[in-house]
Amino acid sequence: MLNSCKLKIAGLQAWYDSRQVLKGFGMEIRANKITAVIGPSGCGKSTFIRCLNRMHEIVPGARVSGSVLLDEQDIYRANPVEIRRRIGMVFQAPNVFPAMSVFENIAAGLSLNGLRNKQKLREVVEKSLAQVGLLEEIGSFIHLPATGLSSGQLQRVCIARALAVQPEVILMDEPCSALDPIASFHIEELLSELKQQYTIVIVTHNMQQAARISDYTVFLSQGDLIEYGSTPTVFINPRDRRTESYITGRSA
């Protein structure tokens, strides 16, 4: 179990129409760890994690090649809908469903997939809310539309919504970039707890955040994997000069 591999990526290439965004690389993402993906804007960070749960392909003209193994299964030879239930995603902007209450938002992944048992739904929603530390905070507003909450709370509702489906892996695309420092801090704390049960891959622009919360760090530049290693190593003793300049802010 210790340091076992959750996602095994090989020869991953991605395109938008004729523009190649990922140039072909492989790596292994460890189970129950937080892996931070860093790199300059436009280096393919978002595209990279969107390839890990087959969200890349929903963009018209997008293409992928290579393989991504979830445990032993190639996700590109499976049903994408089922893969996305096992590999959840949290986005940059808190995108709650405005026509639904907080409860319905969090239950959506289960109830819309056919779970009708009210008791069970309630349990899952409360557990997910508790996991993101919102149960006490908004417990009484749970049946109101989610739109009245602060953006930090909204983002935690989105995380709870992703957790409710009980995925194995959670991909996060700059989940704190729309939040103030306190709300970001809440989410960082939350991630450290969540990694007991989930494998987390997080894209971030914030070096301090990557250094604080992650166990492993991936540095991407211009669609290539430049460096991948344990976070202390990457930040303190980077092997590649490009990693060092990026981390120290000397160049992109």
Added chain:
Amino acid sequence: MKILENHRLIWSRLMVGFCGLSTLLISGLLLLVLGYITLHGLPGANLNFFTRLPAPVGMEGGGLAQAVAGSFILIGLACLIGIPWGIGAGIFLSEVGKDSWWGEGVRFAVDVLSGVPSIITGIFVYSILVVKLQSFSALAGGVALGIIMVPLVARNTEGILQLVPQGLREAALALGLPFWKVILKIILPTAARGIGIGVTLAVAGVAGETAPLFFTSLSNNYWSLGLLEPIASLPMEIFRYATAPFAAWHELAWTGALVLITIVVSGMLLARILLPGYNFRR
């Protein structure tokens, strides 16, 4: 510098004034039309109008009950055709065929369809339904109005769905929901209000259509709700009564106009009050 500032200030005030004037003009025009119709139509708006059939010339107390009922039936039939077909096409244009050549084709077809004069639609339905069934009928009228509704509903639905943020589709897909459920259970409910208001606009558009009804439902002086028989409608009766040479008939036409506009406006208001959700506006 000073001169330039003044120059800008004057322009700004001029333009604001111009916008204010346009607003006044357009709301004034609406009030004028409504007021004029109310003034002429209100005296005749009594119970008789809604419960009686037209009285013979020279007799008092006739109504247009059959036309009020007929208009509701025609609009109902039009909705049965226009709403599902139009919303379906709108969903296709926005969600499925957006960037494909097939979607472009459908979009072009919808545009052409919305540009077809309504009298042409009337003639078309006349030739495929009235001639075949050998009778003018409520059915034919409803079909004609329904066809006119389709492009209106489709383009509005497409426009409203385009206003739903792409992030919601991604969030729903990332939960492991199949595409059709994302559309049906997440995107459509989010856009429901805008789509519903668009439907009432389309209903308002066809409620006053007269030209296609000449070829399809025609008219009826008697109480008739049969779908395969000619049926009366408010716009047809307004036309007939307003162009007749009798003062009593003119009053009936005015009241018919008032009732028609009241039905349309209250439908729009009801949709705005009752439909839940977001104000996505084009």
